[in-house]
Amino acid sequence: MSSESSATTTPDVAEARARLGAAYRRLGHSIAGHDAEADDLDRIADSLHLAADELDAFPIRDRATERRTGDWGPPPASGEQMFSFDERPISGRAAPLGFDVSITREGDEVVGRLTLGSAHEGAPSRSHGGMVSALFDDVFGFVLTIEQQAGFTGELTVRYEAGTPIGVPLACRVRLAARDGRKLLMTGELTLDDDPTTVFARSTATFIAIDPERFSQLTS
Incomplete structure (x- = not known):
């Protein structure tokens, strides 16, 4: 498991995380709202798991110290x-x-x-x-x-x-x-x-x- 981070979120990180959140929300609507072939869905799922693996390798956030x-x-x-x-x-x-x-x-x-x-x-x-x-x-x-x-x-x-x-x-x-x-x-x-x-x-x-x-x- 990744170690815990003690870093404070900087404005550029906050903006980047907001962009990522918006992309994920759009993805949710795309998954639920569009038809696609099984092979395409599997390929997209594999790429998303890789993205999650990449994020999971970073330190875990300590939300309690980031904001009061x-x-x-x-x-x-x-x-x-x-x-x-x-x-x-x-x-x-x-x-x-x-x-x-x-x-x-x-x-x-x-x-x-x-x-x-x-x-x-x-x-x-x-x-x-x-x-x-x-x-x-x-x-x-x-x-x-x-x-x-x-x-x-x-x-x-x-x-x-x-x-x-x-x-x-x-x-x-x-x-x-x-x-x-x-x-x-x-x-x-x-x-x-x-x-x-x-x-x-x-x-x-x-x-x-x-x-x-x-x-x-x-x-x-």
Whole structure:
């Protein structure tokens, strides 16, 4: 097994990793969305295994020392795009399984805009429901940035109103509805980007607030 790295990610490495993540996401849609002969698929699989072997030979990253969890800096102003760590599984620009979602603060709401693709498909032409749940969980997390509050997901509920289409611009709009002690109660909807009255799913979530120092200890 490769040794553990203590290096800090430099801007050029971060940009290169983001490009690699984007290429992997594109590959996922290509695998799910295109026909090819068995020999071609085998050849591509062999080349991907070689690429994975090459990466596995490098030192293992120590993510806990690369970034400080629970520390986001000042909250963004309304209209500003929001960012988290690059490997954030759904919205991170380097996330291999990400959704290529753009996150923006709009007033007291967080809006994630995206178009789901072939790799997200469940029923024909429709997103798998688990993708929708993961999207809500990720976008809800950005409310914590606005509130300047570290926390974890305590409960997530999704009501599917209609099949979520593939290949159509969508908007996941969420906000803080109330606060009860350590509980942050949130609500949200997944709609057409250009028609918020067309709702595909609704969600409620309870996030549990935690002291930032304790949060860092738990995630180190």
